[in-house]
Amino acid sequence: MSLFLIVALPFLGAVFPALLIRAGRNACSWSAGVTTLLAFIGLMINLPAVLRGEAVTARLDWLPWLGLNANFFLDGLGFLFATLILGIGLLIILYARFYLSREDPMGQFYTYLLLFQGAMVGIVLSDNILLLLVFWELTSLSSFLLIGYWKHLPEGRQGARMALAVTGSGGLAMIAGMLILGHIVGSYDLSVILQNKEAIQSSPLYLPALILILLGCFTKSAQFPFHFWLPHAMAAPTPVSAYLHSATMVKAGLFLMARMWPVLSGTPEWFYIVATTGLITMLIGALIALFKDDLKALLAFSTVSHLGLVTMLLGFGTEIAAVAAVFHIINHATFKAALFMSAGIVDHETGTRDIKRLGGLRHLMPVTFTIAVIASLSMAGLPPLNGFLSKEMMLEETLHTAWGHSHLLVPGLAVLAALFSAAYSFRFIAHVFLGPKRSDYPAHPHDPPVGLWLAPAFLVVLVVTIGLNAQAMVGPLVKVAASAVTGGELPYFKLKLWHGFNTALLMSTIATIGGLILLVSHGGLERVWNALPRPEAKTIFDAVIRALTGLSRVVTDTLHNGAISRYAMIFVTFTLAIAVYAYFTGTMTLPTRDAQDAPLLPTLAWFCLISATAMLTFLHRNRQLALVLIGVVGLIVSLSFNYLSAPDLAMTQISVEVVSIILLLLCLNFLPKTTPVDSSLTIRVRDGVIAGVAGVGSAALIYAVMIRDFSFPTISEFHLANSYKGGGGTNVVNVILVDFRGFDTFGEIIVLGIAALVIFALTEAVLASNVRAYLLNRKPEWPQSGDAHPLMMVVATRVMMPIALMVATYIFFRGHNLPGGGFIAGLVAAIAYVMQYMASGFTWAAERQRIFYHGIIGSGVLIAAATGMGAWFNGLPFLTSAFGYVHLEPLEEFELATAALFDLGVFLAVLGAVMLALESLSRFAWQPGMVTEHAMDINPKRDDPPPEPDPDADPDQPATEGGT
Amino acid sequence: MITYAIYFAFACFGVALMMNLWRILTSDGVGVRVLALDTMVINTIALLILYGVSISSEIFFEAAMIIAMLGFVSTVAYARFMLRGNIIE
Amino acid sequence: MAFAGELIISFFLIVSGIFGFVGSFGLLKLSDPMSRMHAPTKATTLGVGGVLIASILHSLFMEDHLSLHELLITLFLFITAPVSAHFIAKWHIHRHETPESLPDAGDDGVWATHDIEDDEDAAEMPR
Amino acid sequence: MELLLATAVGVLTASGIYLIMRKRTFPVILGLSQLTYAVNVFLFASGRLAINQPPILNKYAEVSYTDPLPQALVLTAIVISFGMTAVIVMLALSAYLSSRNDRIDLTEEPGDDA
Amino acid sequence: MNHLIIAPVVLPAMLAPFIIMVIRHHLDLQRIFSVAATVILLGISFALVGQALGGEIQTYELGDWPAPFGIVLVLDRLSALMVLLTSVLALPIVLYAIGSGWDKRGRHFHALFHFQLMGVIGAFLTGDAFNLFVFFEVLLIASYGLMTHAGGTRRLRAGVQYVVYNLLGSTLFLFALGTLYAVTGTLNMADLAVRVAEMPPEDTALLRVGAVLLLLVFAVKAALLPLHLWLPLSYANAPLPVAALFAIMTKVGAYSILRMYTLVFGPEVAATHGLVGDWLLPAAMLTLAAGAIGILGSRDIGRLVAFAAIASMGTLLIAVGLFTPASATAALYYMVHSTFATALMFLVADMVMERRGPEITPRTPMPQSGLIASLFFVGAIALAGMPPLSGFIGKLLVLQASWSAPERVAIWAIILIGSFVTIVGLARAGSLIFWKSHAVEPEPDPNPQSPPEIDTAPEPSPGLTFSATFALLAGLIALTIFAGPATEFASETAEQLFDPSRYINAVLKGGEQ
Amino acid sequence: MRLLRHIFPHPFLTLLLTLVWQLLANDLSLNSLLFGFFLGIVIPVITMPYWPNRPKLHNIPMVIEYILVVLYDIVVANIAVARIVLFKPDAARNPAWVRIPLELRSPEAITVLAGTITMTPGTLSADLSAKGHSLLVHCLDTDDPDAVRDEIKQRYERRLKEIFE
Ligand code: NA
Numbered sequence A: 001m002s003l004f005l006i007v008a009l010p011f012l013g014a015v016f017p018a019l020l021i022r023a024g025r026n027a028c029s030w031s032a033g034v035t036t037l038l039a040f041i042g043l044m045i046n047l048p049a050v051l052r053g054e055a056v057t058a059r060l061d062w063l064p065w066l067g068l069n070a071n072f073f074l075d076g077l078g079f080l081f082a083t084l085i086l087g088i089g090l091l092i093i094l095y096a097r098f099y100l101s102r103e104d105p106m107g108q109f110y111t112y113l114l115l116f117q118g119a120m121v122g123i124v125l126s127d128n129i130l131l132l133l134v135f136w137e138l139t140s141l142s143s144f145l146l147i148g149y150w151k152h153l154p155e156g157r158q159g160a161r162m163a164l165a166v167t168g169s170g171g172l173a174m175i176a177g178m179l180i181l182g183h184i185v186g187s188y189d190l191s192v193i194l195q196n197k198e199a200i201q202s203s204p205l206y207l208p209a210l211i212l213i214l215l216g217c218f219t220k221s222a223q224f225p226f227h228f229w230l231p232h233a234m235a236a237p238t239p240v241s242a243y244l245h246s247a248t249m250v251k252a253g254l255f256l257m258a259r260m261w262p263v264l265s266g267t268p269e270w271f272y273i274v275a276t277t278g279l280i281t282m283l284i285g286a287l288i289a290l291f292k293d294d295l296k297a298l299l300a301f302s303t304v305s306h307l308g309l310v311t312m313l314l315g316f317g318t319e320i321a322a323v324a325a326v327f328h329i330i331n332h333a334t335f336k337a338a339l340f341m342s343a344g345i346v347d348h349e350t351g352t353r354d355i356k357r358l359g360g361l362r363h364l365m366p367v368t369f370t371i372a373v374i375a376s377l378s379m380a381g382l383p384p385l386n387g388f389l390s391k392e393m394m395l396e397e398t399l400h401t402a403w404g405h406s407h408l409l410v411p412g413l414a415v416l417a418a419l420f421s422a423a424y425s426f427r428f429i430a431h432v433f434l435g436p437k438r439s440d441y442p443a444h445p446h447d448p449p450v451g452l453w454l455a456p457a458f459l460v461v462l463v464v465t466i467g468l469n470a471q472a473m474v475g476p477l478v479k480v481a482a483s484a485v486t487g488g489e490l491p492y493f494k495l496k497l498w499h500g501f502n503t504a505l506l507m508s509t510i511a512t513i514g515g516l517i518l519l520v521s522h523g524g525l526e527r528v529w530n531a532l533p534r535p536e537a538k539t540i541f542d543a544v545i546r547a548l549t550g551l552s553r554v555v556t557d558t559l560h561n562g563a564i565s566r567y568a569m570i571f572v573t574f575t576l577a578i579a580v581y582a583y584f585t586g587t588m589t590l591p592t593r594d595a596q597d598a599p600l601l602p603t604l605a606w607f608c609l610i611s612a613t614a615m616l617t618f619l620h621r622n623r624q625l626a627l628v629l630i631g632v633v634g635l636i637v638s639l640s641f642n643y644l645s646a647p648d649l650a651m652t653q654i655s656v657e658v659v660s661i662i663l664l665l666l667c668l669n670f671l672p673k674t675t676p677v678d679s680s681l682t683i684r685v686r687d688g689v690i691a692g693v694a695g696v697g698s699a700a701l702i703y704a705v706m707i708r709d710f711s712f713p714t715i716s717e718f719h720l721a722n723s724y725k726g727g728g729g730t731n732v733v734n735v736i737l738v739d740f741r742g743f744d745t746f747g748e749i750i751v752l753g754i755a756a757l758v759i760f761a762l763t764e765a766v767l768a769s770n771v772r773a774y775l776l777n778r779k780p781e782w783p784q785s786g787d788a789h790p791l792m793m794v795v796a797t798r799v800m801m802p803i804a805l806m807v808a809t810y811i812f813f814r815g816h817n818l819p820g821g822g823f824i825a826g827l828v829a830a831i832a833y834v835m836q837y838m839a840s841g842f843t844w845a846a847e848r849q850r851i852f853y854h855g856i857i858g859s860g861v862l863i864a865a866a867t868g869m870g871a872w873f874n875g876l877p878f879l880t881s882a883f884g885y886v887h888l889e890p891l892e893e894f895e896l897a898t899a900a901l902f903d904l905g906v907f908l909a910v911l912g913a914v915m916l917a918l919e920s921l922s923r924f925a926w927q928p929g930m931v932t933e934h935a936m937d938i939n940p941k942r943d944d945p946p947p948e949p950d951p952d953a954d955p956d957q958p959a960t961e962g963g964t
Numbered sequence B: 001m002i003t004y005a006i007y008f009a010f011a012c013f014g015v016a017l018m019m020n021l022w023r024i025l026t027s028d029g030v031g032v033r034v035l036a037l038d039t040m041v042i043n044t045i046a047l048l049i050l051y052g053v054s055i056s057s058e059i060f061f062e063a064a065m066i067i068a069m070l071g072f073v074s075t076v077a078y079a080r081f082m083l084r085g086n087i088i089e
Numbered sequence C: 001m002a003f004a005g006e007l008i009i010s011f012f013l014i015v016s017g018i019f020g021f022v023g024s025f026g027l028l029k030l031s032d033p034m035s036r037m038h039a040p041t042k043a044t045t046l047g048v049g050g051v052l053i054a055s056i057l058h059s060l061f062m063e064d065h066l067s068l069h070e071l072l073i074t075l076f077l078f079i080t081a082p083v084s085a086h087f088i089a090k091w092h093i094h095r096h097e098t099p100e101s102l103p104d105a106g107d108d109g110v111w112a113t114h115d116i117e118d119d120e121d122a123a124e125m126p127r
Numbered sequence D: 001m002e003l004l005l006a007t008a009v010g011v012l013t014a015s016g017i018y019l020i021m022r023k024r025t026f027p028v029i030l031g032l033s034q035l036t037y038a039v040n041v042f043l044f045a046s047g048r049l050a051i052n053q054p055p056i057l058n059k060y061a062e063v064s065y066t067d068p069l070p071q072a073l074v075l076t077a078i079v080i081s082f083g084m085t086a087v088i089v090m091l092a093l094s095a096y097l098s099s100r101n102d103r104i105d106l107t108e109e110p111g112d113d114a
Numbered sequence E: 001m002n003h004l005i006i007a008p009v010v011l012p013a014m015l016a017p018f019i020i021m022v023i024r025h026h027l028d029l030q031r032i033f034s035v036a037a038t039v040i041l042l043g044i045s046f047a048l049v050g051q052a053l054g055g056e057i058q059t060y061e062l063g064d065w066p067a068p069f070g071i072v073l074v075l076d077r078l079s080a081l082m083v084l085l086t087s088v089l090a091l092p093i094v095l096y097a098i099g100s101g102w103d104k105r106g107r108h109f110h111a112l113f114h115f116q117l118m119g120v121i122g123a124f125l126t127g128d129a130f131n132l133f134v135f136f137e138v139l140l141i142a143s144y145g146l147m148t149h150a151g152g153t154r155r156l157r158a159g160v161q162y163v164v165y166n167l168l169g170s171t172l173f174l175f176a177l178g179t180l181y182a183v184t185g186t187l188n189m190a191d192l193a194v195r196v197a198e199m200p201p202e203d204t205a206l207l208r209v210g211a212v213l214l215l216l217v218f219a220v221k222a223a224l225l226p227l228h229l230w231l232p233l234s235y236a237n238a239p240l241p242v243a244a245l246f247a248i249m250t251k252v253g254a255y256s257i258l259r260m261y262t263l264v265f266g267p268e269v270a271a272t273h274g275l276v277g278d279w280l281l282p283a284a285m286l287t288l289a290a291g292a293i294g295i296l297g298s299r300d301i302g303r304l305v306a307f308a309a310i311a312s313m314g315t316l317l318i319a320v321g322l323f324t325p326a327s328a329t330a331a332l333y334y335m336v337h338s339t340f341a342t343a344l345m346f347l348v349a350d351m352v353m354e355r356r357g358p359e360i361t362p363r364t365p366m367p368q369s370g371l372i373a374s375l376f377f378v379g380a381i382a383l384a385g386m387p388p389l390s391g392f393i394g395k396l397l398v399l400q401a402s403w404s405a406p407e408r409v410a411i412w413a414i415i416l417i418g419s420f421v422t423i424v425g426l427a428r429a430g431s432l433i434f435w436k437s438h439a440v441e442p443e444p445d446p447n448p449q450s451p452p453e454i455d456t457a458p459e460p461s462p463g464l465t466f467s468a469t470f471a472l473l474a475g476l477i478a479l480t481i482f483a484g485p486a487t488e489f490a491s492e493t494a495e496q497l498f499d500p501s502r503y504i505n506a507v508l509k510g511g512e513q
Numbered sequence F: 001m002r003l004l005r006h007i008f009p010h011p012f013l014t015l016l017l018t019l020v021w022q023l024l025a026n027d028l029s030l031n032s033l034l035f036g037f038f039l040g041i042v043i044p045v046i047t048m049p050y051w052p053n054r055p056k057l058h059n060i061p062m063v064i065e066y067i068l069v070v071l072y073d074i075v076v077a078n079i080a081v082a083r084i085v086l087f088k089p090d091a092a093r094n095p096a097w098v099r100i101p102l103e104l105r106s107p108e109a110i111t112v113l114a115g116t117i118t119m120t121p122g123t124l125s126a127d128l129s130a131k132g133h134s135l136l137v138h139c140l141d142t143d144d145p146d147a148v149r150d151e152i153k154q155r156y157e158r159r160l161k162e163i164f165e
């Protein structure tokens, strides 16, 4: 079967349980089991090839640009691990089917489990280290889900997070390490990398790469000091613990060390880092396991210890040590999985995993007892079980290992670790199964149904048979796997129970006897242990995370404190700093233009502007005054534009100015009329300094610009030259706006239209909220005068408004050739309407003539766009203009231009937008009772009609005239 | 002769402008300031037209006209604000 | 003729300059707020009017074409200046005068600016 | 002339920037308005200053014209910033009416987002 | 003349006015037109990408005025890619907005939505610097409306800040354009490139100031530290589907930096040398750090995703800031990824928020918790750059691209540690929201008038919202599976970018300059 | 007749607007005359809702007379004001309020009167009474408020009454 399929099957299988959640527990477990079985079978088909020493490969280019490819290969090592993963996986699926209770979502469980399984298979079959990284991180993620499977347990949540944090971060380090490795070799394909030992080990980047990769391995395989997450991962359901935390995931780190062994090992760095870490982990894990009362915690620390053992063996860097490592991986997987399952059964049946509450179960649960005893004794390293064999090999290897100059350190500590190991294994048997039967089990324990004990029983059978006949059972497998680890021929070895009386056996004996002694004296030792101050990893981890979170919170909340006044300060300061930097790293020539002299008039205007601005800045707290001053500034700016040959700008500026002031006045009606002092003097001085620097900067910049010529001829020379003959207008600014750069103008009217829409939408949103009630009950801040709509104003408007509309029309039509155009015309027309609204009130005017400003805006934009698209029919691009001169007798010749149509769009959009905005704002002040009945409040003609009624001089009653 | 007359008028309206500014800067009531701004607007119209006369250009006419119209509207707006709070009611 | 033209133009320019000055000077000099209003509304308006006439004459005599559009600005100012002044006067009455400080309003009882409805709901009541 | 304009830009910019660092919406809007003036004049001046050379083509005489392009750009910019001003004014008002508070900062104060 | 180039701008520009004019009061019709137009837009975008694939750069001279005197639209691989990205993002979001009923909580959602698309697409297509400003403003003002859509006190107040900050940015934009025009006398980007390259070496200071101011404008949009400060409050308080759409807005900033600083102020240009290199990269790294720290320090889910957006912009800007073809390749791939991932996460955050409020605290369970939890998990994987999704590939590409940079160690450390912090933060948030809530018993509700409705989704049509989210997820998956072709496209795009003469020749027609 | 009223809601306005257009266009041509007239018809129709009633001018010659009188008054009296402003000490001035009882009833007429009062120097119409039957006028400097009142009524109101009512 293709390797792709073997890797893909578990992932495919993960889909079924998710889909079959409603189909029942059996369907879920069956689908999971069958896919796993298929993958297993697929794997086994490759057994002959693997045993022949061939590597089965499958390649697929995924991301050649990066070198990340879906390349797989299967050699002895991969085969061994894949067998463990899929084989034990099958047993776990079986076991879990009976272990999980009715309330547990079975589909989810199997989905996660198979995801994990697929990721693991992926790791061990990857022939591309980037691909391997993908699977590597996937195992972290899926194990996160599995550990947190029981969502109601806080320990599950915390354990899952801790596992993810530790293994995830290791994975990140490994990414860096792998990338470095890939760069040294020039390829991310394992098969290539494994050929480049020389290049790698001689590279200056060897040590960084080694450390980074080992960080990944150590975190994953729970090596000291990253071992602390594993016991907390025990909050997972027991099948998960048995699978991930004994047989598979934690072995991923070992796998990788074994995988990389040919190119990374053999250096002192490797030895001292790997072997030492392994040794310490083995010792500490065993020691802690001895004092754990929780069955699973005991097993977890035991796992830590055994992982340390394998790590140490790999660290030794010798071929035989590698063989021992491979062999122990197999053995540990069998007995530890069996033990976890047994612990699960005990938990399941008695309702507790606390050793202190257990004891005497051997009669109540004979089957479980048998399984647990055999597995425990293997863990203790007693003959004739498989644990004994690999432990012997380990001890033997320690004897050949010198740490620094000491030849005793490693063997001595190894014996000590083996001693602890024996002790906790014995304790597992003695304190759970032996001793008197108790009366206070939380449940009534008895042996479980066969479904639960079948899987561990099978494993125990393996434990025994491998122990008795290792060479036949696993010899070839170990051989191919180990030669894959070493990457070459192995020295002769034979897996056997009896090597004669040698030092290793002596060490074993010491360990066993010592273990028994420790078991006997456990009570006393426990008191000593509990009295000792020990760093509790979880507390530290929690504290670190809490501190990290707290610190993040402080940093984040301080940096992003929601104070835009500060954000703006930072913005301005940063911009200034960068701009000053850019300036001073550049070069500058002397001015090339003479400054023009300043006559009296501009100087006066300048003086007005400066005074008004200064006053505005210092007296801005009086908001009404500030608006008057803004008016002065706008007026002067407009005048300056006039003076500086920009009549179009001047008109636009002043029109926009007035409409803005009206908007601001409408708004200020509701706002407080003064601004309180919020900032301290220091802050104000600081802001003043920043503002001053910014002012100097902008002034200097524009001054430097103005006293220099353009470095190149400007594109506007073209505009001046082509405005009349190509654009049909003599007002070049207008031709630029509606023709050369008509697309800008198109965008601009859309901006204006959107602004009006936004304002309208905001009004609707605010008036739909409880603000409406506030507005209805709002009293004016100061007494209002009488006579809201003075007669004089109304009458003046009746004349002025038509004239203003006339002016707007005039401005519109002349714009193409003289200052003016659709935009200014639109504003003037809008102001004409505003005049009417101010005179007689919004409601009165609106009632007389309902204008759908939405429609005006929309039609404006559509007319502009349609004009632009008209050019398409001539095969010309959007916004291509056309114009012609019409001569109709007896009229004089006049011009017709599509630009005028475009400008009409502009006019309408502007008019509609301004009016919609004003209308929306006015609605805030509108109150239901407030119907303005008359155009003017005082009208003597209305109040006392003349003696002879004249139909033409009807009072301005809406009833008589409004309906037209 | 016209040139001197124009200079004279420039000076008069320029000084007038400064006096308006002084009123705006030193008054205590907003009403007077609005009045001063209104006057300022009218004075600038005069200045614009004068400037047009001085350079024999009519390019400023429309601007002056629009300023005249808009100056009125803004004065009314300010005044309505002071009288009624709401300028469009 | 040209000299006469120049003379007339200059005359208008000077006179309007003086009125323009007077308008703003009055705004500065006169002490009570109501009086201040007098100067700018008339003198300034007249001053601008003079400039506009000068401009018309200038184009007529100096550039030889009739250009009357300055009249339009004059028209605007004559329509709007009284209304502006009226509003500002109302503001003054609203803020600084009481019914007692003003002359009696005759049969109507009170001046319009002081005619404030006490009842908020008065606007709803039929007249 | 150039110096007058440059200093005017500088003063407007300084005023605008000082005001946008205030803590209430209204002065910030005033500041934005000042900044808009400043940048419009700035952009305008990027075409250099010319007096009495409006870019209105004279069919009868060879005259020089000021650079029309910055004028067109400023016109667009004025219109756009008008739209922006209208929106920020309305938004500031809406925010004030909703919260009865015209502070612009949203620093976490108890009861701030009632 | 290939009118298709302007179609993606004109289509929304016509549709939105049509909506407000004709079918303003008919939400159903608005929805139909809005979705239909988005689908058409998607079709146009695919066609444009198809045209760009050939490698020939096409231009569209508006008003038939020759460049550089008129405005020109330019279709190259990059612009086509960005337009496609925009429309691909738009469809799920508009569907989500409809499905969740967000579009009817305020006025004019669809019109503003299409105006926003118009602005974004115009910004991607234009070849004129001032026109870029105009489209920036179009997209910004539409975003102001969308950000404050449906109102609400906090949203409005956050909206004020958002608008004010961006107005500052717009002002700066004009300062920059004024300076550039004053020095070079042109606005056309290709023409700018020509002139900047010919700039006399003894007179560069003003040009440099203009160039750097422009960069800062784009940095504001791209949320580069310390100009990113506007983002958390704005995005967290916007309607979250809108925030999802805004995922493309930050990309406009990144795009503009990439465009301007390869075309005009490219690495080879002497006059503007060192302007970017000296600080963009460190700032990008700090952005990533600030984002990651923010994720860990967030108290509510909207803010969490906002910071995730910042972090992903940090990563993207690191890639952009390296300014090599390889880094640009990584940047383009990551850009697509980051857009989908951020948008997906905002939509998921919206689902969570609609069901149980924004706080990252244990609460009572919510309807469809399992499905949403899965989506959150997947989104978190994507954002944290964990395998198997495209985030991981993107991260690898960025790491790989930075191999030859002198700042390699710092970049790697920041990216990897940033990922770690992100993972911790997202895991914390996810487990609190989805797992712990599972643990808390549905307590007696303190307000009896709102009984907890566990089984009913708050959206009018959850089917649509979930489909929309899954569509984004599918985008991520496709990006992962087709990472090969995708990086191939990105690398060819980067090649085109780093050969500005092709662009210049296409726009200036062989350069009569 | 009704149709005509719809086309020309305010014939004088039409006339005024046509004139305004000529002034705006600043050249007299058939084009501008026709177009101005066209606008003079269209714009009043658009703005008609805001000016529902139709004031009538009864005495056209009187209109011209009135304009001339006012222009004369403006010029002459402005000189007086200039003198006051420039030379008269503030303390020597006698500002005063004057109430003018109105006989005019038409709003248009009252507006013209008030405007005239303001534009003619020395007086400024400040307010109307609550029902519009009196006009409040402020005098810059007067010793005899009653004389001011009488002169206004005699010189302006009388003529306006003839024009409007
Ligand atoms: Na054209």
Ligand code: NA
Residues within 6 Å of the ligand: D036, D080, D081, D084, E167, E170, E171
């Ligand atoms: Na702006």
